[in-house]
Amino acid sequence: MSRHCVVCQKDAAAFGAFGIKPRADALCPNCGSLERHRLLLSYLRARTPLFDGQPRRMLHVAPEICLETIFASACGPGYLSADLNNTAAMERMDITDIHHADDSFDVICCSHVLEHIPDDRKAMREMCRVLRPSGFAILNVPVMPIAETFEDPAIVEPADRQRVYGHFDHARNYGRDYPDRLVESGFDVTVIRAPDLLDAAEIVRCGLANRCCGEIYIGTKRGA
Numbered sequence: 001m002s003r004h005c006v007v008c009q010k011d012a013a014a015f016g017a018f019g020i021k022p023r024a025d026a027l028c029p030n031c032g033s034l035e036r037h038r039l040l041l042s043y044l045r046a047r048t049p050l051f052d053g054q055p056r057r058m059l060h061v062a063p064e065i066c067l068e069t070i071f072a073s074a075c076g077p078g079y080l081s082a083d084l085n086n087t088a089a090m091e092r093m094d095i096t097d098i099h100h101a102d103d104s105f106d107v108i109c110c111s112h113v114l115e116h117i118p119d120d121r122k123a124m125r126e127m128c129r130v131l132r133p134s135g136f137a138i139l140n141v142p143v144m145p146i147a148e149t150f151e152d153p154a155i156v157e158p159a160d161r162q163r164v165y166g167h168f169d170h171a172r173n174y175g176r177d178y179p180d181r182l183v184e185s186g187f188d189v190t191v192i193r194a195p196d197l198l199d200a201a202e203i204v205r206c207g208l209a210n211r212c213c214g215e216i217y218i219g220t221k222r223g224a
Helices: 035-047 065-078 120-130 158-165 178-184 200-205
Strands: 003-005 010-012 016-018 023-027 058-061 079-083 105-110 131-138 187-192 216-221
Touching: 035 065, 035 216, 058 065, 065 079, 065 105, 105 120, 120 131, 120 178, 120 216, 178 187, 178 216
Parallel strands: 058 079, 058 105, 105 131
Antiparallel strands: 003 010, 016 023, 131 216, 187 216
């Protein structure tokens, strides 16, 4: 079966391998999207009003190249990309200390960022603070097949983090208790997986069949 990328809307004979331990069927040869990008966009198009043509304020943290143009087009002048280190982003931002007022953004997209941040709970609380009551936040992280999140603040050297977490720049391995951290930070949480959006054939065609596809974690402001 040929592959279809929902990000660039192009077909390919196959998706390429990607990763430290290369996994097959991952990388779109046209736009560079990975499984998590294709699942995220499938969700946003199917289940949210993001693409209804209405202007919105959107905070896009650590903007993915394959998604930022799409989001900017959808949101208009309210789109803001932000990153602590990437000078190509529109604003330099530490998400543990966001210099925007309460209830500033309709949409926040923070995908595969929190695992890099030592005080992830502070970042979660800050994103909850600046999210509007009517808005939603995408708060995706890689979740390992373990019950409880493992982290050790004493592990700071890149080589040690690579050995323990599998990545030199990760601060923890999230477990299935990850949503609990979001709830503690003020969010209500919904979890979406590929079978919630697509049938079995489309999951394969869009390259979403392997475990690294992950889940989508949607946060809304509790009590909103």
